[in-house]
Amino acid sequence: MALLQEAKRVAAEFEYSPDDVRKGVKEFIKQMDEGLQKTGTSLSQIPSYVTAVPNGTEKGLYMAVDLGGTNFRVCSVRLHGNTTFSLTQSKVAIPKELMVAKTAKELFGFLAKQIELFLKTHHNDDFEAHVRRRQTISAREGFKDEEIFDLGFTFSFPVHQVGINKGTLMRWTKGFNIEDAIGKDVCALLQTEIDELHLPVRVAAVVNDTVGTLMARSYTSPGKTGTLLGAIFGTGTNGAYVEKLDKIRKMSALGENAEYDKSTGEMIVNTEWGSFDNQLSVLPNTSYDKDVDRESVNPGVHMFEKRISGMFLGEILRRVLLSLVKDPKVQLFKDEHSGSNDLHSTTRIYDDAPLYKQWGIDTSFLSIVREDQSLNLRITKQTLERDLGVSAASTEDAEAVKELVAAIGRRSARLSAVAIGAVVISSGRLQQTSAQGAARTKSVSEIAQVAKEGHYTEAAKAAFETLQATVAPLVDQSPLGAAVSEDDVVDIGVDGSLVEYYPGFEELIREAFREIPEIGPAGEKRIRIGIAKDGSGVGAALIALVASKMLPTTDD
Secondary structure, eight states: OHHHHHHHHHHHTTOOOHHHHHHHHHHHHHHHHHHHHOSSSSSOOEEOOOOOOOOSOOEEEEEEEEESSSEEEEEEEEEESSSOEEEEEEEEEOOHHHHTOSSHHHHHHHHHHHHHHHHHHHSHHHHHHHHHHTTTOOSGGGSOGGGSEEEEEEEOSOEEEEETTEEEEOOOOTTOOOGGGTTSBHHHHHHHHHHHTTOSEEEEEEEOHHHHHHHHHHHHSSSSOOEEEEEEESSSEEEEEEEEGGGOGGGGGGGGGOBOOOTTSEEEEEOOGGGTTTTOSSSOOOHHHHHHHHTSSSTTSOTTHHHHSHHHHHHHHHHHHHHHHHOTTOOTTOOSSOTTOSSOSOOEEOTTOGGGSTTOSOHHHHHHHHHOOSGGGHHHHHHIIIIIOEESOOHHHHHHHHHHHHHHHHHHHHHHHHHHHHHHHHHTHHHHHHHHHHHTOOOHHHHHHHHHTTOHHHHHHHHHHHHHHHHGGGSSSSGGGOOOOGGGOEEEEEESHHHHHSTTHHHHHHHHHHTSTTTHHHHHHHEEEEEOOOIIIIIHHHHHHHHHHHSOOOOO
């Protein structure tokens, strides 16, 4: 069992204790507050200008487009008003020459053409009616407001946003490089090309996909409770949440140029929490984390993301395994006479094995290994050969790999709990509902007085409610076994491969919640976590809906 013991020793380096979780939450809340006061902080806390979330009763037809990389997606979303929707979509690759075009018009003209093609294909009756009505009119004002498709524009590049449909491009990433577009309003660039084609479409909002995740969850979540947080735990990680406007102090520094609806008293904030604690004051920092960061494309930033997200977990595991393989005292993948090997008796690593290549292990490998309950971990052995280039691994090899996978995945989930837990605590939602519950209880003297007056049933009921409120926070269950009231639910929407496919990821998050004093066992049960799909499509359409109520109407 020497190999397994060595694996457990290394796995212990990834332990993130209850005390670590508590310190992480405290620091996260501190950095949240700093980001709300000023720019240039670890947590950017970017105002989204989206000041309302849907509740599932909204109806209508809205559009969304998504430029997030090498593909461009166009969607229409019909909201049915009962938390359900119908989605129609198309996707096209961006021609490589347009990614480095000389002018912004070339790219955005192509995008507008795709919107036109989508309308002709999927909404031809509406489109033809508009064409007939407007054959000789070039100005968009020729449309009545109700005849315009409001569109949410998911633009996944750095943008300086100064309104719900105003944002200037700061820089290109992901292989795009069109100098002419930098410093220009991306919504205006798209709207200009749409108008040249005389399309009945208004670019109502520029959208961050994490904000869209929150919106999509809030529309589809059960019950009346609005969603507090949308979070992504996939290739990357980020969160967007509903914040009180008066806490976003840096809004005043934006001056009169900032346009948004102040009536709700709230705004969704995009945390950009991948860069939480770049200074490493509370984040764990093993030798493997240091190596991953040093050889990444952006050393020193996104330190939180590099310990959590799917893009990095496989690389952390690869470096752990490689360090053990290179240690002559450790017998990982060196078993030359194992009778338990599936194929033959000699374990070997192929010369061109992914194990030897940076980013050679996909995070899906961790999910497969974590879930494996097969005899002698046969599935893990097969996956080691297929994905890592390790031939005929022994059962002891597979057990060691499984131990390490569990440790890396568990740390990721507990760090994820730090971010979610901090947002929940900062929002005050748990305290608000607890206070409401306390307000419904009576003191012992009040109960006695009710009994003296002969109202024995009422007195008994009051005594029972008081007992519930007193005992519930002290035990690991909802009040005396009762289900959590819909009014007391704190709703969280999540998306991404880790939270969807890594076995037990949510339960590992919940385990950490229970260790946070401000949440505890009772609070953990009130946090509802649900999958929110397609923030860049459905979520963007919902943001267009909210934006359409803020933007000026047009009429003949």
